[in-house]
Amino acid sequence: MPLVPMKQILDEAAKGGYGVPHFNVNNMEQAQAIMRAAEKVSSPVIMAASRGALKYSDLIYLKHIMFASAEKYPRIPLALHLDHGNSLETIKTAISLGFTSVMIDGSLKEDGKTPTSFEENVAVTRQVVEYAHPFGVTVEGELGCLGGIEDGVGSGHSKLTDPNQVEEFLKLTGVDALAVAIGTSHGAYKFKIKPDPEKNLLAMDIIKSIHKKCPQLHMVMHGSSSVPSELIAEINKYGGKMAPTYGVPLWAIKEGIAAGVRKINVDTDLRLAVTATVRKYFHDNPDKFDPRDYLTPARDAMQKIIEERFVAFGSAGHAFDYKPMTLEDAKKFYRH
Ligand SMILES: [Zn+2]
Numbered sequence: 001m002p003l004v005p006m007k008q009i010l011d012e013a014a015k016g017g018y019g020v021p022h023f024n025v026n027n028m029e030q031a032q033a034i035m036r037a038a039e040k041v042s043s044p045v046i047m048a049a050s051r052g053a054l055k056y057s058d059l060i061y062l063k064h065i066m067f068a069s070a071e072k073y074p075r076i077p078l079a080l081h082l083d084h085g086n087s088l089e090t091i092k093t094a095i096s097l098g099f100t101s102v103m104i105d106g107s108l109k110e111d112g113k114t115p116t117s118f119e120e121n122v123a124v125t126r127q128v129v130e131y132a133h134p135f136g137v138t139v140e141g142e143l144g145c146l147g148g149i150e151d152g153v154g155s156g157h158s159k160l161t162d163p164n165q166v167e168e169f170l171k172l173t174g175v176d177a178l179a180v181a182i183g184t185s186h187g188a189y190k191f192k193i194k195p196d197p198e199k200n201l202l203a204m205d206i207i208k209s210i211h212k213k214c215p216q217l218h219m220v221m222h223g224s225s226s227v228p229s230e231l232i233a234e235i236n237k238y239g240g241k242m243a244p245t246y247g248v249p250l251w252a253i254k255e256g257i258a259a260g261v262r263k264i265n266v267d268t269d270l271r272l273a274v275t276a277t278v279r280k281y282f283h284d285n286p287d288k289f290d291p292r293d294y295l296t297p298a299r300d301a302m303q304k305i306i307e308e309r310f311v312a313f314g315s316a317g318h319a320f321d322y323k324p325m326t327l328e329d330a331k332k333f334y335r336h
Contacts, residue, residue, distance in 0.1 A: 004071050005330040006079035007176045008100030008139040009044045010218040010262045019091040019226050022046040022220075023306060024083060026053045029295050033302035035069045035076065041307050041316035044077040045069075046101075046128050046263060049094075050084055053114075062177035063097045063306030079138070083265070084149070086112050091128050100327060101138035103179070104128040107145045108160075115145050118165060131176070136330030140263075143169050144181030147190075150226045155280075155299050158185060163209040165295075170214060177218040177263060182206050184223035184248050185313040188268050192247040202252050204259070204289035218262040223267035224248045231276045238279035250312050257313060264313055273301040 013020050024144055025031050025047050038045045047064055047069065057065075070078050081101040082094035087110045092100050106121035106128075108114060109261060116124075125141045132139050144161030161180040170178070182203040195201040207219060227247025253264055281294040290295065310316040 003098065003100050003327075004044075004077045004079050004324045004328055005136055005208075006081055006140075006263075007330065007333075008048060008322070008325045009077060009079050009137045010138075010177055012044070013262045014216075014218060014320065016261075016314070016318055016321065017257075018110070018318065019253070019261055019264050020044060020046055020315045021306070021309045021313055022048050022083075022263050023051060023270065024048050024050055024079060024265075025062070025066065028058055029274075029299040030302060031069045033110065033299045034306055035073045035078075036161065037306035037310060038076050038319065039073055041310045042314075042319040043310040044079075044083055044313040044319050046079045047242065048083040049079040049099075049203045049316060051086065051090065059093075059097065059255060064084065076319050077322075080319075081138075081140075084112070086110050087130070088131060091131060093136055094134060095135055098232045099137065100190060101140065102128065102132055102290070103140040103142070105179075107142045107181075115159065120329070122169060122172045123154075125169075125175060126258045128173045132271040133212075133310070133334040134331065135222075136327035138176045138330075140172075140179060140183075140220055141169070141173055141175040142175040142179035142222075146179070146181050147183070147185030158183065160203055161206055161210070163206055166210050166217070167213055170217065177220050179222050180206060180210060182221070185220060186223045186246075186267075188225070188227055188230045188242065189245045190223065190227065190248065192244070194246045195252065196247055202248070204252065204255055206260060207256050207259045215260065217260060219256070219260050220263040220265065221248070221253065221261050222257055222265045224253055224264045225271065225272075226250055226264050226308050227268060231269075231272040234276035235272065235279055238276075238283045240275070240279060253313065264309075266309055269305050270302045273305050278299040 066233045100248040108127040145159040147158030152165045
């Protein structure tokens, strides 16, 4: 099973000048959609589980669904990533489950809500790096606070990343990747007006400035679903009541990738695809009651979006560029 450390996927993405989407996974249909799409367009995969997803799945179900993905698709490089770890304890659990990458969100306290100081962030992140690297496991940190709340994670207020703190943070912690806050937020309700290059809703200058100071750093954009308006329209057409909203446009993500963003977190778009499909299905087929009947088109709808993201971010076609590394290989790397 080629479960690879996420660092390798990001290092290769940096060499190739592309970005890799991170998709959250909660159940079998999502995992299948991700892997089918990856196989079809030959992309490496970052499959992520949030604490909410692990709780929903009683840990063990999701673990085996993720492992099943590797077993079914042995040729696709696959990193299993913990999203928004909140403490060293959570990180230890994830590593014991077999994750090859962990995020420690030291921008917030263990409650996942209260913002921390720079020093507190450094302290917990460093602890996690010291614990994870000897296992060969990749670590993503976060500097600045993202807006929005998802699965109970978030302060509800954003604090943009200060580019002047990044170099010191990297030196003090040794993280492999860093989530930066540039005005994106978790969930479906990111922007009330449609972002366009003139309106400056996203602080792309922060990404560019960090890239200039730390060209080797793999930056991560969280909360980067594009919230396609046709999916919102479809949901509302079939009985939904979603307020008007806009996500992060693909052109903005591409601008980020050109300036050192290597991982782009996408979750909401898959949720919208499932909901739009199932709502329409129930409307068109009121006599149906077998979950397989509506989960099959829902899975297809997710796969379509996933393929589009692999292509748009540039990871499509790169699954077989390199020999997948094991955690054992990564252990040696960190010893140097
Ligand atoms: Zn996030």
